[in-house]
Amino acid sequence: MAMETLKVDADLKAINEIQAVGGDTVKKCYQCATCSTVCPLAPDEAPFPRKQMILAQWGFKERLLSDPSIWLCHQCGDCTKYCPRNARPGDVLASLRLLATKELLPFKFMHTFYNHLWGLPILILISLLFILPIMFLTFGGVPNFSDPNSFPYGEIYYKLGFLELPARVLMVDLVFLPLAAVVVIFMANAVNKMWNNYLTYYNIPQAYRYGFKTILSNYFIPAIEEILAHSRFEKCGANSWRANPHKMLLYAFIILFIVTGTVFVLADIFHMHTPWNPFTHPVKWLANVGGILLLYGVIGLMAGRNRAELENSLKTSYSDSFLLWLILIVGITGFLTEFARVLKFYYNYVSIVYLAHLVSVFLLFLAIPYSKFSHLVFRTTAVIFDLYYKDILKKQ
Numbered sequence: 001m002a003m004e005t006l007k008v009d010a011d012l013k014a015i016n017e018i019q020a021v022g023g024d025t026v027k028k029c030y031q032c033a034t035c036s037t038v039c040p041l042a043p044d045e046a047p048f049p050r051k052q053m054i055l056a057q058w059g060f061k062e063r064l065l066s067d068p069s070i071w072l073c074h075q076c077g078d079c080t081k082y083c084p085r086n087a088r089p090g091d092v093l094a095s096l097r098l099l100a101t102k103e104l105l106p107f108k109f110m111h112t113f114y115n116h117l118w119g120l121p122i123l124i125l126i127s128l129l130f131i132l133p134i135m136f137l138t139f140g141g142v143p144n145f146s147d148p149n150s151f152p153y154g155e156i157y158y159k160l161g162f163l164e165l166p167a168r169v170l171m172v173d174l175v176f177l178p179l180a181a182v183v184v185i186f187m188a189n190a191v192n193k194m195w196n197n198y199l200t201y202y203n204i205p206q207a208y209r210y211g212f213k214t215i216l217s218n219y220f221i222p223a224i225e226e227i228l229a230h231s232r233f234e235k236c237g238a239n240s241w242r243a244n245p246h247k248m249l250l251y252a253f254i255i256l257f258i259v260t261g262t263v264f265v266l267a268d269i270f271h272m273h274t275p276w277n278p279f280t281h282p283v284k285w286l287a288n289v290g291g292i293l294l295l296y297g298v299i300g301l302m303a304g305r306n307r308a309e310l311e312n313s314l315k316t317s318y319s320d321s322f323l324l325w326l327i328l329i330v331g332i333t334g335f336l337t338e339f340a341r342v343l344k345f346y347y348n349y350v351s352i353v354y355l356a357h358l359v360s361v362f363l364l365f366l367a368i369p370y371s372k373f374s375h376l377v378f379r380t381t382a383v384i385f386d387l388y389y390k391d392i393l394k395k396q
């Protein structure tokens with residue numbers, strides 16, 4: 001009987017792409033499956049990352065991007081620690097997540113800027129091109145940075161219908177509301193694509209293709225509970241230290257999101273004008289708690305990554321460092337602005353530090369679709385799909 005030969009049409013371009021974004025060790029894998037065995041998060045019904053390693057070696061990008069497993073990995077490094085070939089499967093999966101993010105979103109050049117050091121000055125320039133004209137417009141020309149009555153605390157007010165907004169608040173609204181809307185539209189569209197890819201990849205029968213409301217009510221809340229508790233993350237072995245600072249960072253973002261929404265309602269709608277005293281105003285207390293958690297989380301993650309590099313269980317790519325430094329700068333500039341104002345430092349310092357804060361927050365917003373920060377949304381989607389898929393398996 002003639003033996004049948006299986007020919008694999010490897011995609012060299014895709015392999016190069018995977019290697020270029022941190023998966024440079026992918027070709028070392030010889031499929032021993034140790035990684036899938038030791039991975040504390042891989043489910044029995046669809047173990048990873050061995051299968052994803054061979055798909056990556058062949059450059060089967062489409063298949064990989066339709067696979068939720070790449071998002072279920074928390075880069076704990078257990079597989080990397082035990083891989084006999086030093087193929088670093090945990091880091092390869094991280095590079096696949098970056099690639100998936102790029103594929104799912106429009107304006108791919110932004111992804112390139114976000115994930116290369118040479119793109120940083122361009123990103124700063126883009127943010128200044130948005131912020132400065134709006135600042136000049138709302139403050140009636142170029143602000144005098146050394147004048148306490150100019151940017152950012154000048155006493156210019158705008159009446160818009162029933163709203164009466166100080167220039168500072170109007171400026172922040174004009175910069176960040178359209179930006180937030182763009183980010184939400186881009187991410188909603190990407191999640192929709194991702195979900196449809198998963199349905200096709202897993203060949204989900206029509207009878208089980210539930211509508212948005214059913215998915216939301218049956219699987220969204222359990223997924224959020226899991227994420228808030230970090231119950232998957234805490235199963236990690238080699239780098240279990242990451243779960244706690246990561247959880248604190250998540251709580252910090254939730255608190256700061258609540259603070260931002262509260263400030264928007266109180267300042268814009270109820271005319272309770274900021275800046276508020278950080279010692280006496282409860283919203284400021286909450287903001288400070290969020291800020292402290294943010295610094296604790298990000299510094300903890302940075303320190304732990306250094307340790308893991310030394311132990312060879314985790315590799316920190318430019319994309320990892322960039323996001324951590326960006327979050328750190330958001331936290332530091334936020335606190336410095338507050339201290340400088342309260343302690344009555346020179347106003348020109350307040351202006352410059354506040355401008356740096358606005359730029360870093362702007363870049364952090366845009367990092368959601370264009371950097372590894374996308375995992376905030378995409379990993380949540382993958383966890384929801386995982387719960388949904390397990391439920392379908394039980395019903396079938």
Ligand code: SF4
Nearest residue numbers: 029030032033035083
């Ligand atoms: S990545 Fe390493 S542990 Fe996993 S299958 Fe390949 S060689 Fe084995």
Ligand code: SF4
Nearest residue numbers: 039073076077079090
């Ligand atoms: S890094 Fe951790 S979670 Fe990811 S595949 Fe490896 S062992 Fe599993």
